[in-house]
Structures are given as C-alpha cells and as structure tokens.
Amino acid sequence: MAKNLAEAFKPTSYKISGHTPRNVQVLKHALEQVDGEMLSDLYGKGEVIENFQHKMADFLGKEAAVFFPSGTMAQQIALRIWADEKQVKRVAYHPLSHLEIHEEDGLKELHHIETVLLADETRVIELEDVTGLDKEIACLLLELPQREIGGQLPSYETVEAISDYCRKRKIRLHLDGARLLEILPYYQKSAAEICALFDSVYISMYKGLGGVAGAILAGDVSFTETSKVWKRRHGGDLISLYPYILSADYYFEKYKEKMGHYYQDALQLAEQFNQCPYISTLPETPVSNMFHVHLAKPKDEIEPILVEVYEETGVGLTSYTRESGGEACYFEVSIGDGYGDLPKAALEETFTLLKEKLRDRG
Numbered sequence: 001m002a003k004n005l006a007e008a009f010k011p012t013s014y015k016i017s018g019h020t021p022r023n024v025q026v027l028k029h030a031l032e033q034v035d036g037e038m039l040s041d042l043y044g045k046g047e048v049i050e051n052f053q054h055k056m057a058d059f060l061g062k063e064a065a066v067f068f069p070s071g072t073m074a075q076q077i078a079l080r081i082w083a084d085e086k087q088v089k090r091v092a093y094h095p096l097s098h099l100e101i102h103e104e105d106g107l108k109e110l111h112h113i114e115t116v117l118l119a120d121e122t123r124v125i126e127l128e129d130v131t132g133l134d135k136e137i138a139c140l141l142l143e144l145p146q147r148e149i150g151g152q153l154p155s156y157e158t159v160e161a162i163s164d165y166c167r168k169r170k171i172r173l174h175l176d177g178a179r180l181l182e183i184l185p186y187y188q189k190s191a192a193e194i195c196a197l198f199d200s201v202y203i204s205m206y207k208g209l210g211g212v213a214g215a216i217l218a219g220d221v222s223f224t225e226t227s228k229v230w231k232r233r234h235g236g237d238l239i240s241l242y243p244y245i246l247s248a249d250y251y252f253e254k255y256k257e258k259m260g261h262y263y264q265d266a267l268q269l270a271e272q273f274n275q276c277p278y279i280s281t282l283p284e285t286p287v288s289n290m291f292h293v294h295l296a297k298p299k300d301e302i303e304p305i306l307v308e309v310y311e312e313t314g315v316g317l318t319s320y321t322r323e324s325g326g327e328a329c330y331f332e333v334s335i336g337d338g339y340g341d342l343p344k345a346a347l348e349e350t351f352t353l354l355k356e357k358l359r360d361r362g
C-alpha cells in the first residue's frame, strides 16, 4: 500500500524544518553538564528559576521576568492584568492570533474579556487599523512575526508608530514574541530595543529556541508580581519547573546567535520553492526563519508527489499539507539546525525532481 505523507516523511534522512527531533535526548543533552546537587526550584522560588528570570529580563531590557509553563497561560494572564488595570474588559489583536484560534477561547471563557479583531486574515496590523478603532480597549496585542500568515511583519517604523499612538492613548501594548529572536536579523534590532516599544512581552522557549516547553513573560515589577499571583491561580506554579528552565537556558545559549543564519537559509530556500511550478511562498521574500509554502494544486494530488520525492532523495520537506480552499494546500517551513546538515547536492536533487514531477502531472 502506498505510504501517506507522514509515513514517508518520518524515515527521511534530512528534514528541512526545525532542529533535531523532539525526543527525550533533547532534555538529556541539556542536563548533561548540570551539577546533580543543584537544588530544585520550589513554587517559583530558588536560584535556578530566579537566575534565569533575571537573565531573561536583562536580555529583553525589562525590569523583571517570570517563567511560565506555557505561552497560552502567560498571555491570557498578561491581557487580564491590563484589562483589570484599566477596568475595561476588551483587548484587540489579529484575527489569526494564537489566542483567537488555538486556545479554545480561554481569554473569553476564563477571563470574560471581549476581543476586537484588527486587520483581515491576509495581512498584518497597520497603524490605521489601530487609529481606526471605534471601541475602547485596555490592550493591543501584536504578534511578531504573524505566524499563521507565513510569519509576515509590519515595518519597524509601523511598530514604533503603533507604540507611540498606544502610549498617548493609554492603551497597553503587549508583544506576542513567541518567535522574537527569529525576527531580530530582519529588523536589525536587539531584543531589548524591540521590547522597549511594549509594556509587556512574551517569548517562547521551545520554538526557534529549541527547549522542551515554557515561556517568559516580562514587564515592570508590578506587572510581573501580579502575573505570579495569576500563575498560581491558573495552577501554573508547579512545585518544580527546573527541567523546563534548565533546558530553556541551555538551548537559548545554543541557538540565540544562530537566527541570522536561519534567516539567510530561509531566503535561499524560499527562492528555490518559488522556482517550482504551482508553488509560491508567503511571504515571497521571508522576513525571518519561517515562511509558508502554497501549492496551487489539491492536497490529494500534491501529497503523492511529495512522497515520491522523499523516497527518491531521502529529503523531507513536510509531514503534512493543509487545505487552503478546495484546489490548493500549504505547509509551514521553519528553519533550524536540521537544514544545515542537508548536503547541497541532495537539496538540488530534491528541487529538480519536484519541478519535474509537478510539470509532468500539471
């Protein structure tokens, strides 16, 4: 029986997206050099958590930072704090924000916070969307990069102008910076420079930064102290978070300087995809290590072609495709360490074959 896409992808020798596989070795590596006598954190206290929080606060240029088990928890809490502060239970964000489409309405169900969706699903939030708001909001959340549209970004000047406008209007500005480090090479800014435009910031420790799980929420001390109270209320104050913290720290050090490389790799790879028939990337020219590959053919026509390419080359491009309208599909590419291991000749062979097969069956 013919293999499906995920089955064909699994045994490929090279995978273009991500770091090494998410297996237990990821944690084992991170702990190899750690002194076994090091004391665990206890309900948010202790050197292991406090040192890492200070380190991340410095890196982000904020007064304080708190380690959370998940970004989902951290961001709902951030928005709740800003809504309580202003006594306005309304916030604004993009229609494809993680909170809107991946969190089972946690913000609405748990916190009874209403949302205003800014911009349409095809583009990022611009200044005019914010100045055109006709309802009072406590906080605006910007997701940089906007993951569900291929990791697009507004211009840096736009982010500055939105920040300036929000400050003048007493609207808190929160950064969903799940992939903050990944956009630094494009903006040519430090994390602290970008974070200075925001009142509160979340970054993920397990996406481009490769940890096991976890998130950092940063801001001024009164904000982070309140966030700790909410963390406890949410059951996020685990007695010990050190496996996540130690791995976050290890992989932060390992990957933080590599984002420039990954961005350059993404530029090259997107160019290759864009030379194939029926394929275009979004954005056409990536602005980070990620982009989406759109295929103007139905999933059931594309997937068998990809399976053949994987079996002939040993190179895996994706384990899935998602339908986008009846006759088209797409997948996400996010460059990490894996791409660097891929020999140039294998990559060339992959694209030559892909082009041929798409042309032949077109």
Ligand SMILES: Cc1ncc(COP(=O)(O)O)c(C=O)c1O
Pocket (backbone or CB within 6 Å): 069, 070, 071, 072, 073, 098, 143, 147, 176, 178, 179, 204, 214, 215
């Ligand atoms: C943009 C964005 N924000 C927030 C989150 C939530 O992170 P977590 O999985 O840690 O809850 C994600 C996770 O994929 C994300 O992509």
